[in-house]
Amino acid sequence: MWSAPGRVNLIGEHTDYNDGFVLPFALPFRIAVAARARTDGQLAITTVGDDGRPQRAEPVSVGALEPDGVTGWAAYPSGVSWVLRHEGFTSGADLVIAGDVPAGAGLSSSHALQCATALALLGLAGVELDQPGAPTRAGVAAWVQRSENDFVGVPTGLLDQTASLCCVESCVLFLDVRSGEMEQVPFDAATAGLDVLVIDTRARHSHADSGYRERRAGCERAADLLDVPALRDVEPAGLDDALARLPEELRPLVRHVVTENERVLRTVELLRAGRLAEIGELLSASHVSLRDDYRVSCLELDVAVDAARAAGALGARMTGGGFGGSAIALVPHEELDTIGDKVLAAFAERSLPAPGLFTAVPSPGAGRDI
Numbered sequence: 001m002w003s004a005p006g007r008v009n010l011i012g013e014h015t016d017y018n019d020g021f022v023l024p025f026a027l028p029f030r031i032a033v034a035a036r037a038r039t040d041g042q043l044a045i046t047t048v049g050d051d052g053r054p055q056r057a058e059p060v061s062v063g064a065l066e067p068d069g070v071t072g073w074a075a076y077p078s079g080v081s082w083v084l085r086h087e088g089f090t091s092g093a094d095l096v097i098a099g100d101v102p103a104g105a106g107l108s109s110s111h112a113l114q115c116a117t118a119l120a121l122l123g124l125a126g127v128e129l130d131q132p133g134a135p136t137r138a139g140v141a142a143w144v145q146r147s148e149n150d151f152v153g154v155p156t157g158l159l160d161q162t163a164s165l166c167c168v169e170s171c172v173l174f175l176d177v178r179s180g181e182m183e184q185v186p187f188d189a190a191t192a193g194l195d196v197l198v199i200d201t202r203a204r205h206s207h208a209d210s211g212y213r214e215r216r217a218g219c220e221r222a223a224d225l226l227d228v229p230a231l232r233d234v235e236p237a238g239l240d241d242a243l244a245r246l247p248e249e250l251r252p253l254v255r256h257v258v259t260e261n262e263r264v265l266r267t268v269e270l271l272r273a274g275r276l277a278e279i280g281e282l283l284s285a286s287h288v289s290l291r292d293d294y295r296v297s298c299l300e301l302d303v304a305v306d307a308a309r310a311a312g313a314l315g316a317r318m319t320g321g322g323f324g325g326s327a328i329a330l331v332p333h334e335e336l337d338t339i340g341d342k343v344l345a346a347f348a349e350r351s352l353p354a355p356g357l358f359t360a361v362p363s364p365g366a367g368r369d370i
Ligand code: GLA
Pocket: 012, 013, 014, 015, 016, 017, 156, 157, 158, 159, 160, 320, 321, 322
């Protein structure tokens, strides 16, 4: 049995596909995959449905897997099997999947599923991560990204898979997506008397996929017009000049990406200096930029962030792709309950369904369980 965690991103949103910086940590919630090899080349997957009962996907032949050939949730593990086949790890398998990463909450349950599946299928082929000769965790993350981009058909970046595979307990992962360089930065909110409150708004807006694609395409067009490989290459000092060279509709996208990369770097500096309590303003500024410039927030995320801040959070922001999903707030431990209550009250006042609330500490990345 192998498992992989969901994630929250502390800061650095919509920067990954612009070759920029991200700072996620792994959640204490995981998706587990129990696996056994089959000799007939078939992939048979069972998961636990929302009603607690087993749901079986139609078994497929690993050798015959092709993009678009599998739909629904089974496309995620099947895509991983498809990539691994291309990498020379062909094996039929029975997979049974269960977990406690909230689904549809923007906490990367699908990436946790894909990463756990990758480890399980590699494990059946006799390959365990971190052993001599095994692929690197970053290498597996790249395979998982390929399965999502090319098999499932969603053009996401590297943030979520890398977080699930490469995060370690007690740290946030500072990843430079361009160079692949990683630093585990200690993140001990408890010692600072703080908690990270996660607010699952339970909102999921239908334009999430198209909105993501449009934003990404806009960034690529802006990079082309500016004649740089990616928006990562726009220096903060040259931002105004760069904006002046762009059509109006692309300017806010570029402003977000350039300022967000800067906020990640400043957050990392504060954390390295043990000044965790001072990152709140950066988190809140990130939210404003995602809301007003990148325009990927929504009513529920804004209500969560505004209510948390008004109730005494040091900072708060949406986390993940946006258009619904979850927000995070950095809150003084002794005010956790009152802030949570005020967030619930703000949702109730607007007749919005009650959000899910929990606190999260940086937890271990993917691995073999038994
Ligand atoms: C989603 C994608 C990531 C990243 C975030 C936004 O979670 O899967 O690759 O782009 O959105 O930061």
